[in-house]
Amino acid sequence: xxxxxxxxxxxxxTKGVFLKAMLLTLELTAxxxxxxxxxxxxxxxxxxxxxxxxxxxxxxYVYLVRGTPLIVQIFILYFGISGIFLLPDFxxxxxxxxxxxxAYISEILRGAxxxxxxxxxxxxxxxxxxxxxxxRRIILPQAFRRALPPLGNQFIISLKDSSLAxxxxxxxxxxxxxxxxxxxFDEMTYLLIVAVYYLLLVALLTFIVNRIELKLAxxxx
Amino acid sequence: MDKKEMIRINHLNxxxxxxxxxxxxxxxxxxxxxxxxxxxxxxxxxxxxxxxxFLEKKDNGNIIIEGIEVNPRTDNLNxxxxxxxxxxxxxxxxxxxxxxxxxxxxxxxxxxxxxxxxIFKAKQLLQKVDLEDxxxxxxxxxxxxxxxxxxxxxxxxxxxxxxxxxxxxxxxxPELVGEVLTTMKxxxxxxxxxxxxxxxxxxxxEVADRIAYMHDGKIIEHATSEQFFNHxxxxxxxxxxxxxxxx
Numbered sequence: 114x115x116x117x118x119x120x121x122x123x124x125x126x127t128k129g130v131f132l133k134a135m136l137l138t139l140e141l142t143a144x145x146x147x148x149x150x151x152x153x154x155x156x157x158x159x160x161x162x163x164x165x166x167x168x169x170x171x172x173x174y175v176y177l178v179r180g181t182p183l184i185v186q187i188f189i190l191y192f193g194i195s196g197i198f199l200l201p202d203f204x205x206x207x208x209x210x211x212x213x214x215x216a217y218i219s220e221i222l223r224g225a226x227x228x229x230x231x232x233x234x235x236x237x238x239x240x241x242x243x244x245x246x247x248x249r250r251i252i253l254p255q256a257f258r259r260a261l262p263p264l265g266n267q268f269i270i271s272l273k274d275s276s277l278a279x280x281x282x283x284x285x286x287x288x289x290x291x292x293x294x295x296x297x298f299d300e301m302t303y304l305l306i307v308a309v310y311y312l313l314l315v316a317l318l319t320f321i322v323n324r325i326e327l328k329l330a331x332x333x334x
Numbered sequence: 335m336d337k338k339e340m341i342r343i344n345h346l347n348x349x350x351x352x353x354x355x356x357x358x359x360x361x362x363x364x365x366x367x368x369x370x371x372x373x374x375x376x377x378x379x380x381x382x383x384x385x386x387x388f389l390e391k392k393d394n395g396n397i398i399i400e401g402i403e404v405n406p407r408t409d410n411l412n413x414x415x416x417x418x419x420x421x422x423x424x425x426x427x428x429x430x431x432x433x434x435x436x437x438x439x440x441x442x443x444x445x446x447x448x449x450x451x452x453i454f455k456a457k458q459l460l461q462k463v464d465l466e467d468x469x470x471x472x473x474x475x476x477x478x479x480x481x482x483x484x485x486x487x488x489x490x491x492x493x494x495x496x497x498x499x500x501x502x503x504x505x506x507x508p509e510l511v512g513e514v515l516t517t518m519k520x521x522x523x524x525x526x527x528x529x530x531x532x533x534x535x536x537x538x539x540e541v542a543d544r545i546a547y548m549h550d551g552k553i554i555e556h557a558t559s560e561q562f563f564n565h566x567x568x569x570x571x572x573x574x575x576x577x578x579x580x581x
Contacts, residue, residue: 235389236426240440240492241416250443254430332430332472 123302124309127293134289135310141207141275141285142314146268148211153218158248160223171219178216184277186213191281206278214271221267225260226252258329265322269315286310337364339401340496340527341386346395348381355381357551359395363496366525370538370559373548374574379531382548383498386529387418400495416444419489423501425481427473433460433484434469437491445492452491459487463517479510483517490521497521499530515541535578539563547571 160171178186187209194200200208229252237247279288286307294303341363348356355378363369371379384390385397388404388411397404399414428436437459438452447455460466463483473481482502489497499518503511515537522528522541532538538545538559545562547555547570555562555571566572 230424230426232422232424232426233428236420236422236428237440238412239387239389239415239418239420239422240489241412241444242440243412246443250439251428258430329430332432333474 120302120305123299124306127303127306130289130293131286131306131310134284134286135314137283138272138275138285138310138314141203141210141278141283142268142272144207145210145214145271145275148207149214149218149267149271152211152215153222156215156219157222157226160219161226175216175220178213183209183213183274184280187277187281202281202283206275206281206283210271210275210278213274214267217267217270218264221260221263222256225256228259229255258326261322261326261329265319265326268318268322272314272318273311337366339363340365340367340399341529342396342398343382343386344396344398346382346385346397347393348378348385348390349393355551356385356392359551359553361546361553361556363527363529365527367543368522368528368530368541369544369546370542371529371531371546371548372533372535372538372574373554377548378551379548380500383500383529383531386496386498387415387420389420412444416492417495419492419494419497421482421485421489421497421499421502423504425473425478425485425505427481427485427488429473432470432472433465433476436473436484437488440488441491456487456491459490460484462490462520463487464513477510478506479513482506482514486514486517486521496527496529499528499532501531501533503532503534533578535575547574549574 156171156174159167162168187206190200190209191202191205194205233251233255234244234247237251238244242250275285276287278285279291282288290303290307291300294300297303339362341361343359343361346356346359347354357378359378359382361369361382371382373379381390385392386399388397388406391406399418404411404414428439431439434453434456437456438447438449441447441452441455442449457466457469460469463486465480465483465487468476468480468484473484476484486497486502502518503514506514511534515534518528518530518537519541530537530542542559545555545557545559546553547562547568549570555566555568557567562571563575566575
């Protein structure tokens, strides 16, 4: 095990490199969360559409994504798709992560939408609101609030999953840590350092999700 | 009668699977009339009410709202629902919106009323249901009776010609029933056309112009309130009245 002073020395020395890597990790995570929510919402709505074909499409998507490892999906996008047309590494990784995230998010949102009382839809419709308007103004805000705790969980997972982009040579946190570690024959120190960065990021993400939860909980007070 | 026909139902039928819940219903509601639908649970009265704003789809028969026969397949039901307000047993207020936001939502989003006007109107309505001090409160802070009065104000904000009430006091604590019935009575006195599914015999007797007694998917007796309570024609009606109130 490395000594504390050694650990802190390296931590300070490598600050610049790691901060740059952290930025990339954040970018990958942000894109995969935002795109993932869009994809997840689309497939959750397809699943709830009561139109058989659309439900099947949604089922198939969730099954394919959940049924294969994320690293396989990343490699398929990286090697497979970029063989057909040129996909920058960043987008190969982001899109793979987003597609992966989207499947899980769609399951979270589907459940949350179904859990909103049926009376809410009826109330909206009885006031002359269209189905789409009721969905947007009445159902989804309530569903999103209910979905926030499991969504927060999923966001943390996607932050950590972004480390798999290391395998298509994205210089994000994990890749930088293992590269520097093996170059300096000091893997353990660098792994501990990268763990600290991940812990910080997860703390930040948790803080943000909690703030949103508090803000949305105002109607309970 | 010279009064305008607000609702006319001809030979309405409705089944849920094998269960035939509405059997050949005929009913006409005139302008400013208060019609109470009474009967035991499962008699079809709530289903009939829900057919009137197309939350339930009829199997066959005609529903004519303000002289226009409604075809749920081709007509814009949203336009019709704007004219037909509904108050639910479980209030169905929007929990993520304040009382005021609940009321201005549909006028703004559906009718395109501008915000200031919608708020002005909402405050008038809140005054009317005696809740002007609750405008910025969320529904979770209201009692059942207050929730139901907000729900009434919300429906009125669309300026409907007809108001439907689906057991509006059934989910309330007994001591809160009165305030909701008073609000409804005021509305009736202003000349609102109302169809009310209720178990409140006192309200029916006092406020309703006409009573339709339903049993097993059929309207057994349809009469003026006076006639219905004092001189019921049908044996079954007499039994029902004896069981519910006149012990």
